[in-house]
Amino acid sequence: MKPALVWFRQDLRLADNPALAFAARSGRPLVCLYILDDETPGQWAWGGAARWWLHHSLDRLDKSLTRHGGHLVLRRGDAGKILASILKETGAELLVWNRCYEPFAVVRDTTLKKQFTDNEIAVESFNASLLFEPWEIATKDGKPFRVFTPFWNALRQQNEPGKPQAALGSLHFAPRIKSDRLGDWDLLPTKPDWAKGFDWTPGEASARRALSSFLDEIGNYAAARDLPGKDGTSRLSPHLNFGEIGPRQIWHAVKPHAHARGQGAQTFLKELGWREFCAQLLFYNSELPDEPLDKRFAKFEWRRNKKDFDAWRQGRTGIPIIDAGMRQLWRTGWMHNRVRMITASFLIKHLGIHWKDGEEWFWDTLVDSGLANNAANWQWVAGSGADAAPFFRVFNPVLQGEKFDPKGEYVRRFVPELKKVPEKYIHQPWKLPEPPANYPNPIVDLAQGRDRALKAFKALSQRQPKG
DNA sequence: TGAAATGTTGGGGCG
């Protein structure tokens, strides 16, 4: 029997993997392939931290396949060319994949499906990375939603998302073919090894452990998730980003907790809803990562200030909660969600710097930098996105710090210069009679920054109707 | 998934 080619992309798992399951059930010997395609995505090829994750995740996937007697074939370059050559090399007559929803991926995959089908190759694609297809959740007149709450209500009125597929028994594989060596892809940092502080274990098994330990604490999620000094979030995002675990597996594991006391499970399911909402926004608005959804923002005059931007990136703005967040990001490849909102608001509003600059930095430094989430959320903070924060909503990083990191645990963990600052001043050390000499003064006066932002954004909001 | 300014209320001090 001719082989089936399984093209892995953002579904680096064996469980609940409909494409893999379909290929296995076909009875054909399997060729499992991952292509590092940096050409198709253009600017949005995986950033540095995501590449670190990808390296380890591919390594884990290969080991899982090895346990089943197979291996993962690695190739690098334009996906279409590589697929064509492997189809020829192996004689495979069936090609399967799980769908990606980034606009460039949709274009590529649609073209390839037609091209290969025309050449007598059976091509099947599946949904492994969303609860529902973007086109399955629509308004009464069939349009995509622009506001989260009605989107969420519509999602909840659907039948339950499909149950995850049971784990596969045995797999059998086609003879081994040539593969790149993972180490030759240079996905890991070298010069400075900035990933040495990453406290993550990529891979499907680790994803499942993360889910299971999160479920033990999910009752506290509603309140604990806002406290960056606590470990109250699921930390599933990078696992989801590469599909080491699927949203349906998570949904059905969390659902039984949704009737217990406390809002934890419900609140968390809603976060999965935001993920779906972002995916839909990008699916229907291909310009989302690059252009403001609200066209009034197209001519907005952002400040260009390299010095301020560098201070933000490097976590030396002189505002403790901002610096703690930016340093957590650089050191661990991840930032607590509450602090993502605060740091993003500070960059956009207090510093007046373009949200795209922030978006690109997060893209490069986050291990969970999904295109849809990253773009939609930056635009949300900027006020140019869907269901966006109004322009006048400016986070005060001092108040946010006092509210959500009242003892300064989080700040002290990532900003050692402030370790000894008393609680009262931990979020505004410049008010100390003698501020720590090795910690910078604020690069912007918070009241002035807020004022400048309000003026600029107010002028913009009066310009013309939304586009 | 804000913050600050402004308005209102009501208890207590005090003449």
Next chain:
DNA sequence: ACGCCCCAACATTTC
């Protein structure tokens, strides 16, 4: 005892 003022505490409005 009463009215006046002060000012938390809370609510509403505005940016």
